[in-house]
Amino acid sequence: MAGGLDVVWILVFVVIGRSSHREGETVGGLISTVWPFLAGLALGWLVARAWRAPAALVPTGIVIWPVCVGAAMALRAVSGQGVAGAFIGVALAFVGLGLLGWRALALVGRRHPQ
Secondary structure, three states: OHHHHHHHHHHHHHHHHHHHOOOOOOHHHHHHHHHHHHHHHHHHHHHHOHHHOOOOHHHHHHHHHHHHHHHHHHHHHHOOOOOOHHHHHHHHHHHHHHHHHHHHHHHHHHHOOO
């Protein structure tokens, strides 16, 4: 479930980004934009060994987030896609909001059960 939430957040990021730049929602366009982030997410999961505690904010989320964005930017650069400073900042903020946000909410929920 945790991996699915992470993937969905990355897809939301890409769809919002592409539509805000009026790049269209073609399958090919979405795939070309999303694959570096999904590869970065997979690497982040491996580095964090996220399967051990997938919903943990610390260390899982804190490790996955920068690894995901850093790897995605490197992959975008080597594949000829843009990596402008403003885009890096937006990606760090938006991806962090999602990958850390749902984990933080889960932590609060565990500490304060209804």
